[in-house]
Amino acid sequence: MNANVAIQQRKSLRFRGRSFMALVFAPEEPLDEWLAELDEWSAKSPGYFVGRPIILDVSGLPLDKEALAKLIADLGSRNIRIMGVEGTKASFLGLGMPPLVGGGSASAAVNDLPDAPPPPAAKPSAPAANENANPPVMPAAEPAEASRPASLVHDSPVRSGQSVIFPQGDLTILGSVASGSEVVAGGSIHIYGALRGRAIAGSTGDAQARIFCNKLEAELIAIDGLYRTADEMDPQFRSRPVQAWLDGETMAMATLS
Amino acid sequence: MAKVLVVTSGKGGVGKTTSTAAIGAALAKEGKNVVVVDFDVGLRNLDLVMGAERRVVYDLINVVQGDAKLPQALIRDKRVDTLCLLPASQTRDKDALTEEGVSQVMNELREKFDWVICDSPAGIERGATLAMRHADVAIVVTNPEVSSVRDSDRIIGLLDAKTARAEKGERIDKHLLLTRYDPARAERGEMLKTEDVLEILSIPLLGIIPESEEVLKASNLGSPVTISNPLSGPARAYADAAKRLSGETVLLTIPTDRRSLLDRLFMRRAA
Numbered sequence: 001m002n003a004n005v006a007i008q009q010r011k012s013l014r015f016r017g018r019s020f021m022a023l024v025f026a027p028e029e030p031l032d033e034w035l036a037e038l039d040e041w042s043a044k045s046p047g048y049f050v051g052r053p054i055i056l057d058v059s060g061l062p063l064d065k066e067a068l069a070k071l072i073a074d075l076g077s078r079n080i081r082i083m084g085v086e087g088t089k090a091s092f093l094g095l096g097m098p099p100l101v102g103g104g105s106a107s108a109a110v111n112d113l114p115d116a117p118p119p120p121a122a123k124p125s126a127p128a129a130n131e132n133a134n135p136p137v138m139p140a141a142e143p144a145e146a147s148r149p150a151s152l153v154h155d156s157p158v159r160s161g162q163s164v165i166f167p168q169g170d171l172t173i174l175g176s177v178a179s180g181s182e183v184v185a186g187g188s189i190h191i192y193g194a195l196r197g198r199a200i201a202g203s204t205g206d207a208q209a210r211i212f213c214n215k216l217e218a219e220l221i222a223i224d225g226l227y228r229t230a231d232e233m234d235p236q237f238r239s240r241p242v243q244a245w246l247d248g249e250t251m252a253m254a255t256l257s
Numbered sequence: 258m259a260k261v262l263v264v265t266s267g268k269g270g271v272g273k274t275t276s277t278a279a280i281g282a283a284l285a286k287e288g289k290n291v292v293v294v295d296f297d298v299g300l301r302n303l304d305l306v307m308g309a310e311r312r313v314v315y316d317l318i319n320v321v322q323g324d325a326k327l328p329q330a331l332i333r334d335k336r337v338d339t340l341c342l343l344p345a346s347q348t349r350d351k352d353a354l355t356e357e358g359v360s361q362v363m364n365e366l367r368e369k370f371d372w373v374i375c376d377s378p379a380g381i382e383r384g385a386t387l388a389m390r391h392a393d394v395a396i397v398v399t400n401p402e403v404s405s406v407r408d409s410d411r412i413i414g415l416l417d418a419k420t421a422r423a424e425k426g427e428r429i430d431k432h433l434l435l436t437r438y439d440p441a442r443a444e445r446g447e448m449l450k451t452e453d454v455l456e457i458l459s460i461p462l463l464g465i466i467p468e469s470e471e472v473l474k475a476s477n478l479g480s481p482v483t484i485s486n487p488l489s490g491p492a493r494a495y496a497d498a499a500k501r502l503s504g505e506t507v508l509l510t511i512p513t514d515r516r517s518l519l520d521r522l523f524m525r526r527a528a
Binding site: 156157159160161162175176178179180194196 | 381459
């Protein structure tokens, strides 16, 4: 009993993953002309780039360290702050320069940008990320279509060493999740089989996410950054069909009848 | 139509080499043309278990690198003449195996034999992935013990992802071979039960090989257990497994070593 109280009193540190939509600049040679074009464009919609998360993709450019620093400074003088650089070496990015990013995926929403400047109201929700010295997860998320909630069905067992990661929404596994494997979802996780590995739900900060499984043998379960290892789970739930959810700052579990 | 079979497990010491030799010999005794290929380059063992260590001249690496022709490297078994061995090299390491070279050797073997049985090294590195690369059928050797089961699960995942068949979008046939099984200890809860292993791995069971001193005896004699003592428990279990591989339906039992009544009484008292 005492041990339980101690666990609940400890304020746990929570890390969250979150996806932001970022604009990606891919400058072309010669840079002077590209910057002139950019000036021309932003003259038509002033203030468009202010406060927007912007990634600089220099993978097509043979820039050295100085040239890259100059390009970032040139953009800075136009009030365009770069939050991350893609396609260069980490050693080119010294102190005071944006960090290296990678692994982004294309997003259709901003492809038509140069021709038709969208209304300034369409502003991403968290420009504050620029101020953060170490922005967390960079990949631009696919904008979920409003009409159809994102979900993924994985119709084979998840074997040891494999991970199934679906930050966009709910994840359903038809089969067991083996010891030494992990399933991660932005939303809830449904497992029609035994859960013997790790299940991490609400990975992008969804405290409403739940975990359901036919048989609980999990090594670890986590919802919205709050986790519980096998040792900390109530033994009465072992080998039974169970759901887990967040009740405030504690994880609640119950058997499914 | 030749079939390439890989015997794999992830974990070491569970009985891959023993099973390769025993099943290879059992299939050969049924009249099939069989070659057993040792992929454990650098730590070769199959030649010892087959009793051919004194006859190795050329090996898999020599053939892969073009220093020898395939017929020069194949060693024909002295006891069963439809059984051949392609040994591994002890002096080289797994980096000497190239993807194209292995693929060419496998194609040549497919033309000559009915069954090509590849003895995979332990682990999930290059040697193991090359051994499973061209397989049509896989035998996953597992001991009734948690670490072995987890490693087998990992290997099953790789079989579904890294083989040539999987990359073409086809499925590879996977069979579970449970080795070193002791029914009495499983009953007492000292070992995982067959049902537990099957539930975790969810692949069909090819056979259960009982724990037996006959296996070690056969290895030390340099003879597959299905040749040295065909009436022993493990030999009968391996022979049944080989029949199931060829498509026969054989009732699954766990054969034990036959003992006289006196022996049994004595054993019971000793235990």
